[in-house]
Amino acid sequence: SNSLLRIEHLTKVYRIGSIIGGTKITAVDDVSFEINGSEIFTLAGESGCGKTTIAKIVLGFEDVTRGEVYYSGKRIDNLKKRSEIFEEIQAVFQNPFTTFNPLRRVESYFYDTLKNFEISKSKEEATAIITEKLKTVGIEFDEFYHKYPSEFSGGQLQRISIAKSLLTNPKLLVADEPVSMVDASLRMSIVNLFKKLEELGISILYITHDLMTAYYLGGRIAIMFRGNIVETGSTERVLSEPKHPYTQLLKESIPQPDPKKKWSTRIKLSDLEEVEYVSTGCKFAGRCPYAMDICRKERPPYFDVNGSKVMCYLYK
Numbered sequence: 001s002n003s004l005l006r007i008e009h010l011t012k013v014y015r016i017g018s019i020i021g022g023t024k025i026t027a028v029d030d031v032s033f034e035i036n037g038s039e040i041f042t043l044a045g046e047s048g049c050g051k052t053t054i055a056k057i058v059l060g061f062e063d064v065t066r067g068e069v070y071y072s073g074k075r076i077d078n079l080k081k082r083s084e085i086f087e088e089i090q091a092v093f094q095n096p097f098t099t100f101n102p103l104r105r106v107e108s109y110f111y112d113t114l115k116n117f118e119i120s121k122s123k124e125e126a127t128a129i130i131t132e133k134l135k136t137v138g139i140e141f142d143e144f145y146h147k148y149p150s151e152f153s154g155g156q157l158q159r160i161s162i163a164k165s166l167l168t169n170p171k172l173l174v175a176d177e178p179v180s181m182v183d184a185s186l187r188m189s190i191v192n193l194f195k196k197l198e199e200l201g202i203s204i205l206y207i208t209h210d211l212m213t214a215y216y217l218g219g220r221i222a223i224m225f226r227g228n229i230v231e232t233g234s235t236e237r238v239l240s241e242p243k244h245p246y247t248q249l250l251k252e253s254i255p256q257p258d259p260k261k262k263w264s265t266r267i268k269l270s271d272l273e274e275v276e277y278v279s280t281g282c283k284f285a286g287r288c289p290y291a292m293d294i295c296r297k298e299r300p301p302y303f304d305v306n307g308s309k310v311m312c313y314l315y316k
């Protein structure tokens with residue numbers, strides 16, 4: 001396969017609590033998808049749906065319970081040392097202020113990375129690379145040099161942390177809620193930056209609960225509910241004509257366009273927690289207005305609907 005990242009039947013089970021009376025939580029439940037080169041792929045859903053767990057597994061921060069992860073055709077979930085692929089898969093975290101130590105000048109991270117990965121041979125060469133990467137994210141070297149994290153706005157610092165992620169020339173960026181801490185008025189400029197990176201040949205695994213930025217990013221999307229991908233296809237199609245009842249509910253919960261309002265969904269995790277967890281059948285059956293008998297008996301397979309894949313018996 002030509003895919004850059006391929007996830008096959010990925011399952012992650014957490015054991016919580018004591019051995020007696022402890023519970024198992026299936027955070028990721030038989031998830032498969034692939035990302036090609038120069039592609040934006042979004043994993044979207046409410047907190048607790050499993051999207052962040054997938055991001056952590058791809059970055060090597062979590063083990064898998066079952067299933068496989070391949071990068072450029074090579075299996076990576078069982079690697080003892082991630083250093084071989086570390087340069088090619090980089091992370092962009094939610095809060096740039098936790099990426100940088102407040103007492104350290106920001107540029108020291110850049111020079112250290114270039115030195116540690118033996119990317120530059122001299123300080124001059126390093127400065128040239130840093131200048132170029134900063135330019136990509138729209139920051140001038142002079143406005144960056146000799147400054148501490150607190151001297152930047154959240155939006156600027158997120159750009160800087162993206163520039164830092166670019167130092168190793170990654171092919172895949174894993175961005176977990178990268179705009180949620182950024183001021184609403186600057187959010188779209190960061191989203192535009194991801195689109196620019198895609199044009200430069202970098203693939204983005206974008207993790208979000210925010211369907212509006214996902215829509216704007218385009219590419220393909222997978223909607224997750226309780227560890228399952230319930231619908232996947234082109235972002236445009238999935239979000240403009242959602243097929244799965246859960247996707248429809250998520251979309252309805254987006255407020256109407258109003259610049260004063262935050263783009264976020266209104267469903268609270270607590271609403272979902274009220275519904276009894278079902279291990280057989282469709283996990284959404286407890287609150288689905290269309291639930292049928294079969295929905296409670298057997299887990300629905302994926303049905304093809306206009307190029308999307310939908311885990312729902314309505315499309316049988």
Ligand code: SF4
Pocket residue numbers: 244245246282283284285286288289290291292295300311312313314
């Ligand atoms: Fe609703 Fe059944 Fe579809 Fe699940 S499979 S979303 S319960 S109609």
